Amino acid sequence: MNKNNSKEYDVIIIGGGVTGAGTARDCAMRGLSVLLVERHDFATGATGRNHGLLHSGARYAVTDPESASECIKENMTLRRIANHCVEENNGLFVTLPEDDLAFQSQFVDACKTAGIGTEILDPDFARRLEPSVNPNLKGAVKVPDGSVDPFRLTMSNMLDAKIHGAELLTQHEVTDVICEQNRAIGVELFNHAKNEKVKYYAKIIVNAGGIWGHHIASLAGININMFPAKGSLLIFGHRVNKMVLNRCRKPANADILVPGDTICLIGTTSERVPYDQIDNMFVSQADVDVLIREGVKLSPSLATTRILRAYAGVRPLVAADNDPTGRNISRGIVLLDHQERDGLSGFITITGGKLMTYRLMAEEATNLVCKKLAVDKQCETAEKALPGSEKSDLSLDNATDKIYSGMSIAQKSAKDRHGTLAKNIAVGDSNDDSLVCECEGVSIGEVKYAIKELHVNNLIDLRRRTRVGMGTCQGELCACRAAGLLCESLEEPGEAKDDLANFLQERWKGMSPIAWGDTINEVQFTSWIYEGIYGLKPDNN
Amino acid sequence: MKKEIFEPFNVSDNNFEQCVKCTICTVYCPVLEVNPDYPGPKQSGPDGERLRLKDASFYDEALKLCLNCKRCEVACPHGVKIGDIIQLARIKYSKKKPKVRDMILANTDIVGTMASTFAPIVNPIVALKPVRRIMDSVLKIDHHRIFPKYAGLRFESWYRRYAEKKQNDFKKHVSYFHGCYVNYNFPQLGKDLIKIMNACGYGVHLLEKEKCCGVALISNGLIKQATKQALHNVEAFKKSIVDKNMPVISTSSTCIFTIRDEYPHLLGIKNDEIRDESELATRFLYRLIDSGKLKLVFKKNYKKRIAYHTPCHMEKLGWSIYSTSLLRMIPGVDFMALESLCCGIAGTYGFKKENYETSQGVGKPLFEQIESSKADFVATDCETCKWQIEMSTSLKVQHPISILAEALDVEATMKLWNA
Incomplete structure (x- = not known):
């Protein structure tokens, strides 16, 4: 059975992750008519399968200064607009006996450049501040890390989009991007709940499908070079630490322990996987072993704490267009205007980035949408609080x-x-x-x-x-x-x-x-x- | 080759992560059945602990409704120390300061010293109805409660005056932790114990300045003072057990439970050196008899029907079998065991006005059983259970040691063991 909808939206957003949610909110707040479509449920992809870490940016300060300064800005914004999704726990970057203490000063300098506040702590003081930390630490730096609940954050964005008139469809999988001449004009969807096909039309289609964006783009005949990287994490039964614990060294496996809600989690591993495996994520014994082995170094009590679950997610890493081999991979935001890039108008892709920068990604994508629709309205998502985080007054x-x-x-x-x-x-x-x-x-x-x-x-x-x-x-x-x-x-x-x-x-x-x-x-x-x-x-x- | 050491894996403090949410503890909680305001052992214990680790403000003052009967721990198939988790949470998170009333109830030692000095005046006064009304409204000590009578001559003074000298005449020796109740309220129990032990050939000695075990201090949140007294007691026990090779016996199930288990679990005080040699007098005697080292001779004319009540802490210790087995040895005893249920008093808990209704509600099924038992009296090892049962039923309560002392043919037994 086919159903066609005569209504034309200003914009259809594909993907119910945090980026899609943020884009739907931003577009709706700027007065556009919005339809968001998602094949499963909100936050089922990479959005719901990460650390839930409210990065201060310190982790990237040395290796990726641009991401670091984006992170700290968004960190401060999220504390303001998404207060109920965020826990302001602060974080420690600890230097363990096998780490080089010299890295610490390089790290602190890089944080300063990126605008991240740091405080070097005496190891003894760090032990008192965070009793779960490896007692043999040589040094510790305090940074404004925190925790963020990605499910809550996504839902809150969705709710605000809805308040501003957006329509949301879950269980609707994109089966085709409808193109007319060199223009994308709509999407064909499969409604999993009713087992029927349905078509919707819009002036602009935003591909916010994360790693699945590769496939969605291919439906429009476009090639985006994505490199799926699997990251595994372990969830522990209760909170061991009150502050986020990081290793003060270049990013590596299993070196972040984040307290989030009632639990804490250690991650991640990093492993390239073939694209056809992205819907088939599993955590191997080797992943579990490395997570426990490394995690215990950060906080020895993890060795005696009950593990609740293991899970894995896929990072949507995009290779630069001039580098088809994928060696030069950025974790930064990638916004593709397919009119300029591929000659297909009405279709844009927003990908790359990270949970922390979802709002910025949404802002950039919405700016482009507005430019194309000739709508002149400023972005307000960084100022207006999300539903649930409104601060009426002190009372x-x-x-x-x-x-x-x-x-x-x-x-x-x-x-x-x-x-x-x-x-x-x-x-x-x-x-x-x-x-x-x-x-x-x-x-x-x-x-x-x-x-x-x-x-x-x-x-x-x-x-x-x-x-x-x-x-x-x-x-x-x-x-x-x-x-x-x-x-x-x-x-x-x-x-x-x-x-x-x-x-x-x-x-x-x-x-x-x-x-x-x-x-x-x-x-x-x-x-x-x-x-x-x-x-x-x-x-x- | 290096020997491999297997350490238990994934075992957290008080085993709280070992909980598989089977909810058996909740079924056995005596409070939950009568007071729905109490979240129950699972919710207050392992479930609540997770939330409190997330945010201390998840602590709920309703945890004060826990009796600390530890029946949840006895029920738990995974060895989760549910009661300890709850007690520790109260110690760690409660912001409410103990009231004047709590200090009076908790300081059994100091109050006992003063009250027994002025016993002839104190006893009739606190028994007066108008006085109980005033204590009810001012101190929030429920007016239904009658304070145990204070003895004019403390057990310690009696011992020094009349018993101490004889004790060195024996070949074998034990120390006796009498506790506050025997000292201030009921010296007769201590005298009964000495009578039995002497007949069995044991000299009975007191510890070097024993202090109150502190159970009431712990449950009323006076942790600093409890810790101080506990450290003192552990030292005193060591002097007897380690230095003099004299085991310590007691007639109070709660005191001995506190010293053996609550000291390490709640106060973090190590007692490994003394724990095994600190036990109840009934267990000490039974084990001697069981290993053939002792035989008691009983009077021929003793005839009583006795209903035994298992105090919660006896249930937790698993030791009621020793007391009941001794009672069953008395030829003229018609013995019945009451179902193991909490009587509801839980030390100072039931004295508090806010807990009175819960306390009596918890005890009701037990009281009904007692009334229909047709027993001459009830036997139990716990002094506070005794007050509760005597206040709430028509029967009197006796300690197994007192029953043994009455039924024992002292001369015949003495002949066997003091040759």
Whole structure:
């Protein structure tokens, strides 16, 4: 069945990662009519598969000064506009016995040039500031690193885009870019929910597909030279460190330990993978080994901390156009105007960059869109706070506290996750306050809010919005409760059973590379419950 | 070749990461059943600890509702020290300062010294209804509670005056940690113990200036003082156990539990050198009998029906079997074990006005069992359980040691072991 939409948008954005979200927000704020399309769910690609590190830029100060100064600027901007997605933890760059202390002064100088504030700490003081750090450190530099929750950041951008009139479609995969003469005029999509094809038209099409942008461009007959690089990370069961820990040396494997929400994570590895493998990411035993071996050097207590999951993401690295071999790869922002580059008008690609610079990427892409549409409006995304981070006045805390009679675990967690939007979550009645996810403190009220307001189609989407199933039990107790709630409002019972099986399968995927000790105990227990008691089968879907 | 050492992998403090969220602890929590304001052991313990590591403001004052009965730890199949996690969180995060009332209740030592000195005046006064009303409204000590009577002559003074000299006549020796209750409120229990031990051929000695074990200080958040007293006690125990080769026995399950387990777990005080030789008198006696080194001779005419109540800390120690086995040895005893349930008092917990209802709610199933037991009296190893059961039921409570002392044929036993 084919469906054609006569409405023509100003701009169609392909890709529901943070770059797409940011671009949709920026375009919508500048008064354009926007449609964003995503094949799975928001933040499913590289956006949701990284450290969640609010880079100060210090990591790139020595090797890539341009990225470093972009990072620190965006770092300060995100603290302002996305306050509820950011944790201002600060970071340490530590010099370990096997590292060269001479690098420290070079590092501090480079940070100064990039505009990154540094403070050299006495090792003894560093140990007191961050007790989890390797006690044998020789030196430490404090930098304004932090943590950022990429799911929250993406969702918040999406919500603001929607507030400004943008339309959002998830589960819509681009199957073709419709071109007329030398102009891209629309996209053909496959709606996975309804199993039907549908076409949408726009004046400009923005390819914000990250690493998948390579494929999307090829649908328009354009070649972009992408080099997928796999990075693996390990999630630990709880927070070991309060500050971000980095090695004070040139970037290498497994040298960043980031505390994020209830957990902390060590990463990453870096490995080139063939393009046809980008949808097939797995973490190998060798990856796990190197992450543990190196991680323990940063913080020895990692050796005795339970590992929750392992996962891998793909960096969208782009080779410079004049270098088809891919040796000269930049991590900087790549904005391609395909009219100039390939003679195809109405089509642009925004890629490269990193989570930290998503807003800047969106701004540059939107500037180009506006130029093409002859819209003269300034970018405001760096000034206006995202939904959830609005600061009305100093009484913000008082105002929310009034809504919350007592700060129960669920209410406090919800405030951490949704910022000021938490006021939309029903509280007070004992049913709404009951916990769905006990590890992360997600209440029935919060799940209902997410289903109603945050574009949730299935349990996995719900996890990205609320952290349901992200705690130590990995869905053991919460999956069936959440499935029940989802079933009440969205799904047919048969569908819900498949969804539950999918959700648990996805949890197991992350646990299988590190399935030993308590993790395997927990998995076994989960399988008793779901397979043994509820009769759910792994091949249910 | 170098010997490989296998260290346990991925074991965190108090095993909190070993929790697999099976929720068995929550089923066994006596508080949760009667007070829904309490988040329960799993949520307060391992789940809450993760959140508190993220942000200390996740600490919830509702953790004060925990009785510290440790029944969650007994239930846990993975050895998670749930109770310890909760206690440590209270110590680490609670911002509420202990109230005057808490200091009075917690300082069993100082209050006991003063009260027993003026026992003839104090006892009738604190028993007066108007006084209890005033304590209720001013100090928030519930008016239903009756303070245990203070003895005019402290156990320590009695010992020095009447018992000390004889103790050196024996061949074998033990030290006795009597605790505050025996010293200030109920010296008779201490006297009963000496009677039995002497009959078995053991001289009983006191430690060098024993201090209160500190359990009430810990639960009321007075950690500095608790630590000071604990360090003192560990030293005193060492002098007896290590220097003089004299094991330390006690008649209070809570005191001995605190010294063995709470000192290292909650106060971080090492007690490896003394832990194995610090035990309950009933365990000490039973093990002697069991290994053939001792035999008790009982009176022929002792006839009682006794219902044994397992205090929470006995459950945690796993030692109620020693007390009950000794009681079963008495020929005239018709023994019944009550179901192991918390009585609800939890030391000073039940004395607090805000906890009264919870406390009585927790104890209710136990009280009902006791009322229908048709026993002559209840036996238990814990003094605070005794107050609670005597206040809440029609039966009196006796310590197993006192029962043994009454049923023992002292002369016949003495003949066997003091030849």
